[in-house]
Amino acid sequence: MPASPLFRRIDVAPAYQKVADAIEREIVSGRIKPGDPIGTELELVRQFGVNRSTVREGIRVLEEGGLLRRDSSRRLQACLPRYNKLATRLSRALVLHEVTFRELFEVSLTLEIASTECAVERATEEDIAELADNLARSEQVIADPAALAECDADFHVLLAKASHNRVLQLAREPAAQLFFPTTEMIVSHVAQGASRLVEAHRHLLEAIRRRDKAAGVQWTRRHLQDWRRGFERIASLDRSVEHMYMEHAQAVRRK
Amino acid sequence: MPASPLFRRIDVAPAYQKVADAIEREIVSGRIKPGDPIGTELELVRQFGVNRSTVREGIRVLEEGGLLRRDSSRRLQACLPRYNKLATRLSRALVLHEVTFRELFEVSLTLEIASTECAVERATEEDIAELADNLARSEQVIADPAALAECDADFHVLLAKASHNRVLQLAREPAAQLFFPTTEMIVSHVAQGASRLVEAHRHLLEAIRRRDKAAGVQWTRRHLQDWRRGFERIASLDRSVEHMYMEHAQAVRRK
DNA sequence: TTTATCAGTTTGTCGGACAAAGTAGATTTG
DNA sequence: CAAATCTACTTTGTCCGACAAACTGATAAA
Secondary structure, eight states, X not given: XXXXXXXXXXXXXXXXXXXXXXXXXXHHTTSSOTTOXXXXXXXXXXXXXSOHHHHHHHHHHHHHHTSEEEOTTSOEEEOOOOHHHHHHHXXXXXXXXXXXXXXXXXXXXXXXXXXXXHHHHHOOHHHHHXXXXXXXXXXXXXXXXXXXXHHHHHXXXXXXXXXXXXXXXXXXXXXXXXXXXXXXXXXXXXXXXXHHHHHHHHHHHHHHHTTOHHHHHHHHHHHHHHHHHHHHHHSOTTSBSHHHHHHHXXXXXXX | OOOOOSSOOOOOOOHHHHHHHHHHHHHHTTSXXXXXXXXXXXXXXXXXXXXXXXXXXXXXXXXXXXXEEEOTTSOEEEOOOOHHHHHHHHHHHHHHTTOBHHHHHHHHHHHHHHHHHHHHHHOOHHHHHHHHHHHHHHHHTTTOHHHHHHHXXXXXXXXXXXXXXXXXXXXXXXXXXXXXXXXXXXXXXXTTHHHHXXXXXXXXXXXXXTTOHHHHHHHHHHHHHHHHHHHHHHSOTTSBSXXXXXXXXXHHHHO
């Protein structure tokens, strides 16, 4: 048990960190709104009274954190952190922690069911139209595993969007990024994998249209169980997610 | 429809980004293992053939992304991105997107129930001991809202840990960081809030001990419904999480 | 054995520099 | 007058060299 401290811990953060913190505070507190210009590097140098190299290191931190971006002419402006970028970081973390497909599947099942439940309640005409559109595309590319897998991923993104819950959209994304890339593999290895996938989507959409929650949940569950069975024919659920990830992450980044 | 391109898109990323990417590739691919030293800045300068300022900007990017850290003597080493840090960033994003407590509650309910279900199945003796320990502490500080709220947050972290699903632990964290800070407020404003909280934890732990999933889920649901009712006495669920966040985020960072 | 000293690294910060790219105002041209 | 062009200025990305503070490791002193 330490003696009660005589002095408060003295703050010795490096200058670039303080610069980053100062700008972050302004943005998070709302005094600087997303889209507002931050000023040129030289202005920041003058305001903070530090060297440009120091300012630039601070800027890099915020840029990576998604609070700052550079507009078309490379000037700094505040921005809303994009889900997608953050989710990518999380996916990377999951990979490095060598999580298994079993863990991924368990969580995805939970979250996709939750998405469906919310979507059944709250999907607007527009949401439904987008899902229908996606379904039509899926039927067209049913013979092309890569394209179909992409449609599947999009379908679930749209489903989450139809939940009208942004926390849910965000929470499912990291797992989904790792989970759905395997779809292509499964569809191309398992006979009738493609048709079962599209059929599940069709019933799911129909359930949303009829606001039939039970049916929606049932088809979501069936859809993911299909994935699981398909996956288990190819590999063990207890395999770490490592391998699948790499090429997909590269592909995403390239967009 | 664009004509089929004659040339591949030429890569014009700034040098600091290339430095960051190069190091990231080595880590994500596993060629550099977490804990391995990266080398001094000067060595990186020599290897990449760029200026130290440029290297440092690249380092800042990776540090913020959680792939690099500096050890006790400030030397660079690879590391596993910590859940907690990433979750903090996500929480910040949720705040900036002005999500509501309703959205937060909906997702947390889903994920906490999932945690409980997994924990009932898989909790080890050690997990149970930690939860029991936490419960004992809660009973001691039942009259101190701040301490009790912290215990509550810890309890749910331990519960997630007992699920033995790292994806779940990660997925619940961002919402939890925003969700549980309100506990203190509720406990101190609602009569019997504290005792109901501890009672719920007690029953929940008991359910885990008896491997009684139904009871576990029931008490989890009841526990969160208590939170919800308590919150609604104070504020609307449709309020954005903005306000709560600030001071808590500061407190966490200071640790 | 502990403490003090000292030389060598390494990081954090600084000042200044320059090319490439973007911006804006002035100028020419139709 | 409108459009195109040129020019001067600003800003970013990168580089160079420098130095104080902190840390390392080893050696000398108490």
